[in-house]
Amino acid sequence: MSILQFLSDSLRNGVHRIGQIEIQTNDSIDQIQLVHVDDIPLAAQPDQGGLKVHRDPEAARDLSTFSEDGEYRFTKGQTNLRRGWLMELSSLDELRRALDLFYPAALGLLAAQKEGRLEIEHLRDKLNRQTGMYRFARTISDAGAQQLVREVCGPAHQCAKRILWQLDATTSLEDSDASRYSGIPGDIVESEAFPLLCREACNHFVAECRKVSKAEADRAKA
Numbered sequence: 001m002s003i004l005q006f007l008s009d010s011l012r013n014g015v016h017r018i019g020q021i022e023i024q025t026n027d028s029i030d031q032i033q034l035v036h037v038d039d040i041p042l043a044a045q046p047d048q049g050g051l052k053v054h055r056d057p058e059a060a061r062d063l064s065t066f067s068e069d070g071e072y073r074f075t076k077g078q079t080n081l082r083r084g085w086l087m088e089l090s091s092l093d094e095l096r097r098a099l100d101l102f103y104p105a106a107l108g109l110l111a112a113q114k115e116g117r118l119e120i121e122h123l124r125d126k127l128n129r130q131t132g133m134y135r136f137a138r139t140i141s142d143a144g145a146q147q148l149v150r151e152v153c154g155p156a157h158q159c160a161k162r163i164l165w166q167l168d169a170t171t172s173l174e175d176s177d178a179s180r181y182s183g184i185p186g187d188i189v190e191s192e193a194f195p196l197l198c199r200e201a202c203n204h205f206v207a208e209c210r211k212v213s214k215a216e217a218d219r220a221k222a
């Protein structure tokens with residue numbers, strides 16, 4: 001199934017949310033509006049509440065790179081998408097391009113998952129592939145890695161992704177708010193949203209593993 005087909009089927013089945021973005025469309029999916037969930041009431045006003053209107057899907061790149069306060073977003077799954085914009089698009093392909101910039105690969109991962117072909121990389125495999133200064137991340141203890149999931153992942157730490165990976169093929173993540181998170185921020189029923197998936201630890205998580213590994217090694221030497 002193509003991503004466009006997956007997207008079209010999902011919209012027709014009532015999905016209208018991904019991450020912090022509300023997707024509003026007509027039946028033929030050729031009049032589409034994207035808006036930050038917190039700006040939905042503004043978008044409904046006659047003058048669109050003063051939101052800045054964009055018609056080029058490529059604008060999603062700039063809109064999603066930095067948060068409101070100018071902070072670089074280490075993963076586009078962070079729950080600090082800036083507000084104040086409205087995107088008007090006129091085709092399914094434009095919508096796919098915009099969403100792929102707001103939430104890179106999210107639709108592709110979901111389509112692959114639906115067809116049972118999504119490949120997941122567990123943390124140990126990811127760390128064992130690291131080279132250079134990040135090689136040290138490999139030595140993190142299981143306990144250190146489990147704790148790190150609690151301290152780095154999940155909406156309490158501004159990440160809205162649903163974690164699919166484990167420590168390794170036989171070691172699950174311990175139960176926590178982060179490990180059981182749905183990938184759907186806000187209070188919307190699951191059948192109306194695309195969840196954001198995390199199929200492998202992000203670079204930020206790997207960098208934190210390196211710091212914990214070093215701290216563990218220093219403690220062992222002391």
Ligand code: SF4
Nearest residue numbers: 153159198201202205
């Ligand atoms: S590893 Fe954690 S912080 Fe990084 S993207 Fe995945 S869930 Fe988010």
